[in-house]
Amino acid sequence: MTERETEAAIRFGILGCATIARKVSRAIRLAPNARLVGVASRTLEKARRFASENGFPEDAHVYGSYEELLQDPEVDAVYIPLPTSLHRRWVAEAARSGKHVLVEKPVALNAGELQEMLAICEEKGVQFMDGTMWMHHPRTAKMREIISDASLFGNVKWVDSAFSFTGNDDFLENDIRVKPDLDALGALGDAGWYCIRSILWAADYELPKTVTATRGSVSRNPAGVLLSCGSSLQWDDGRVATFHCSFDANLTMNLTVAGSRGTLILHDFIVPFQENSSKFSLSSNTRLAEMALGWHPFPVEHHVHTDLPQEACMVSEFARLVRSIKDSGSKPDQRWPDITKKTQLVIDAVIASIDKGFETVSL
Amino acid sequence: MTERETEAAIRFGILGCATIARKVSRAIRLAPNARLVGVASRTLEKARRFASENGFPEDAHVYGSYEELLQDPEVDAVYIPLPTSLHRRWVAEAARSGKHVLVEKPVALNAGELQEMLAICEEKGVQFMDGTMWMHHPRTAKMREIISDASLFGNVKWVDSAFSFTGNDDFLENDIRVKPDLDALGALGDAGWYCIRSILWAADYELPKTVTATRGSVSRNPAGVLLSCGSSLQWDDGRVATFHCSFDANLTMNLTVAGSRGTLILHDFIVPFQENSSKFSLSSNTRLAEMALGWHPFPVEHHVHTDLPQEACMVSEFARLVRSIKDSGSKPDQRWPDITKKTQLVIDAVIASIDKGFETVSL
Numbered sequence: 001m002t003e004r005e006t007e008a009a010i011r012f013g014i015l016g017c018a019t020i021a022r023k024v025s026r027a028i029r030l031a032p033n034a035r036l037v038g039v040a041s042r043t044l045e046k047a048r049r050f051a052s053e054n055g056f057p058e059d060a061h062v063y064g065s066y067e068e069l070l071q072d073p074e075v076d077a078v079y080i081p082l083p084t085s086l087h088r089r090w091v092a093e094a095a096r097s098g099k100h101v102l103v104e105k106p107v108a109l110n111a112g113e114l115q116e117m118l119a120i121c122e123e124k125g126v127q128f129m130d131g132t133m134w135m136h137h138p139r140t141a142k143m144r145e146i147i148s149d150a151s152l153f154g155n156v157k158w159v160d161s162a163f164s165f166t167g168n169d170d171f172l173e174n175d176i177r178v179k180p181d182l183d184a185l186g187a188l189g190d191a192g193w194y195c196i197r198s199i200l201w202a203a204d205y206e207l208p209k210t211v212t213a214t215r216g217s218v219s220r221n222p223a224g225v226l227l228s229c230g231s232s233l234q235w236d237d238g239r240v241a242t243f244h245c246s247f248d249a250n251l252t253m254n255l256t257v258a259g260s261r262g263t264l265i266l267h268d269f270i271v272p273f274q275e276n277s278s279k280f281s282l283s284s285n286t287r288l289a290e291m292a293l294g295w296h297p298f299p300v301e302h303h304v305h306t307d308l309p310q311e312a313c314m315v316s317e318f319a320r321l322v323r324s325i326k327d328s329g330s331k332p333d334q335r336w337p338d339i340t341k342k343t344q345l346v347i348d349a350v351i352a353s354i355d356k357g358f359e360t361v362s363l
Numbered sequence: 364m365t366e367r368e369t370e371a372a373i374r375f376g377i378l379g380c381a382t383i384a385r386k387v388s389r390a391i392r393l394a395p396n397a398r399l400v401g402v403a404s405r406t407l408e409k410a411r412r413f414a415s416e417n418g419f420p421e422d423a424h425v426y427g428s429y430e431e432l433l434q435d436p437e438v439d440a441v442y443i444p445l446p447t448s449l450h451r452r453w454v455a456e457a458a459r460s461g462k463h464v465l466v467e468k469p470v471a472l473n474a475g476e477l478q479e480m481l482a483i484c485e486e487k488g489v490q491f492m493d494g495t496m497w498m499h500h501p502r503t504a505k506m507r508e509i510i511s512d513a514s515l516f517g518n519v520k521w522v523d524s525a526f527s528f529t530g531n532d533d534f535l536e537n538d539i540r541v542k543p544d545l546d547a548l549g550a551l552g553d554a555g556w557y558c559i560r561s562i563l564w565a566a567d568y569e570l571p572k573t574v575t576a577t578r579g580s581v582s583r584n585p586a587g588v589l590l591s592c593g594s595s596l597q598w599d600d601g602r603v604a605t606f607h608c609s610f611d612a613n614l615t616m617n618l619t620v621a622g623s624r625g626t627l628i629l630h631d632f633i634v635p636f637q638e639n640s641s642k643f644s645l646s647s648n649t650r651l652a653e654m655a656l657g658w659h660p661f662p663v664e665h666h667v668h669t670d671l672p673q674e675a676c677m678v679s680e681f682a683r684l685v686r687s688i689k690d691s692g693s694k695p696d697q698r699w700p701d702i703t704k705k706t707q708l709v710i711d712a713v714i715a716s717i718d719k720g721f722e723t724v725s726l
Contacts, residue, residue, distance in 0.1 A: 158580075158606075212579075240577065288528075
């Protein structure tokens with residue numbers, strides 16, 4: 001790395017040693033415009049171990065408290081992998097310390113909390129972005145091109161998205177995602193977040209008019225945390241979307257976007273089967289063949305290669321926005337916070353619909 | 364064909380010259396235990412043309428009315444591709460004439476009508492089967508094996524099924540499937556029938572407890588016929604299923620069955636992309652790889668070859684059941700009529716839920 005590149009690189013600190021922080025610390029190391037400079041934990045020992053196990057540079061800082069990291073002037077930006085219930089506090093403290101904020105999803109317990117976080121980031125002029133990695137895969141950009149192409153795809157008519165995985169006994173007993181005081185949104189926050197995001201993505205971020213949770217889709221653990229749920233989303237122009245998320249079925253990550261002329265399908269939209277090579281299927285202007293003996297044309301697999309894994313693309317995009325603020329003194333980009341907000345509004349609507357016995361809720 | 368095989372073959376007549384009858388007449392020619400002996404239309408000329416254009420044998424009979432075909436003692440069984448609103452009359456007349464009945468889907472306008480048809484078939488001792496072809500593809504049997512395997516698949520948790528195709532202007536104006544006096548169930552009968560069947564198949568034919576049509580999924584033509592709709596289905600044990608069907612999105616035929624240990628996915632469940640070779644994808648005991656950088660193991664594509672296309676398998680299965688009745692004087696098999704009945708009950712429940720403003724309807 002040249003000196004100029006090193007100077008241009010955004011310096012990241014990590015607030016906490018969650019499992020997902022291993023993946024993101026690697027992503028920070030891989031992103032060409034980012035530099036991994038430190039990690040904080042509630043004990044110095046844990047921070048030291050995390051740094052040494054995750055390839056931090058020799059000169060990385062380790063801190064025995066989150067506050068210390070936030071006070072370090074050599075940190076430009078923080079990545080916050082803490083449980084959702086701690087985001088409100090630490091996003092605010094990071095912003096007040098002038099640190100740009102990349103925060104894990106689900107971002108907030110509700111839209112009110114999120115609004116507080118976004119307001120303080122805006123006030124302090126720091127960039128906000130949530131950690132929804134798949135948004136930054138070049139495959140996603142390629143798919144956007146396709147669904148925007150009227151002759152290939154027409155208009156979006158319906159979307160279906162699903163994310164399930166089987167939580168084992170340890171997960172269902174001990175994971176933060178089943179704890180009401182840590183990640184109270186359970187499967188909806190952890191898995192449904194992605195489904196909702198994919199639906200909003202397909203709808204070009206137009207919020208649905210109404211949301212109706214799916215009767216029979218909801219299960220909870222004894223503490224009341226959602227282990228599964230689903231919902232349908234409705235737009236005034238007739239578009240409709242459905243999703244299902246759960247901790248009780250084998251790993252499944254389906255996204256189907258059906259347009260008047262095309263159908264886009266993939267089965268690994270959140271985490272690609274493989275890091276560097278990914279694919280999706282596109283059917284376009286498809287008919288049944290003569291006498292309905294088959295299809296014409298067959299769906300086509302599109303392959304998208306990426307040298308940088310999607311989480312490094314995410315870090316890189318975030319660092320680019322931070323760089324631009326630092327260089328030009330401009331205001332933070334509002335596109336990513338807006339998308340976070342819309343995702344959270346739908347989350348809230350799903351919860352409201354479930355709480356009202358699967359009534360339809362307006363947004 | 365030896366004389367013995369010829370004698371054993373069930374002799375089929377076709378009641379009407381619908382487009383789908385071209386595919387099924389070919390299937391009757393292909394099925395080793397079936398013989399195509401005639402076709403009836405409302406005019407002799409149409410019947411003659413159909414026979415000559417569809418490879419009927421030289422000595423095939425042609426009839427200028429459905430009654431004449433039903434009176435022919437050389438016909439064992441009829442295939443009825445007529446519009447749904449005519450099924451009630453012609454299934455009954457066929458049964459009264461002692462003809463076994465293979466009838467196109469959707470079978471009836473409602474479960475009451477279907478019950479009449481099934482009762483008369485039972486009374487007259489004739490076999491009844493509906494024309495849901497994909498049930499008879501060897502791929503379907505292979506998939507059944509897999510979802511029944513507890514170590515590979517676990518228990519079914521959720522199912523999603525979709526069937527859309529884009530009706531062109533001519534279809535939306537003139538096709539029988541958009542005419543309230545011919546196929547009044549519209550997209551639900553034509554496309555949703557398959558989705559509901561696939562869900563029942565995945566549920567091992569256990570009827571759901573409740574059905575809730577999807578708000579926002581419904582569109583109708585000016586005559587009130589459904590052009591799109593969707594629904595969720597609920598079982599007491601927590602299983603849930605969703606489907607969407609429409610005439611307004613590019614050809615899409617998705618089926619996902621998610622179990623506690625496995626996920627089965629295919630995108631051509633109704634009509635395979637290709638006649639003789641088909642596939643489905645199975646993920647089993649799938650986890651994210653170390654650091655969630657990919658999947659382990661990858662989903663596996665299972666390929667199933669069939670020499671006979673699925674519609675010929677259907678004819679062959681139907682002919683086998685008819686043969687058994689003729690040979691042993693046994694009663695008709697009740698399995699297929701039962702599956703038809705369950706499909707129709709769910710259709711009725713979806714209609715009821717739509718009519719009640721997307722209320723949940725008990726079965």
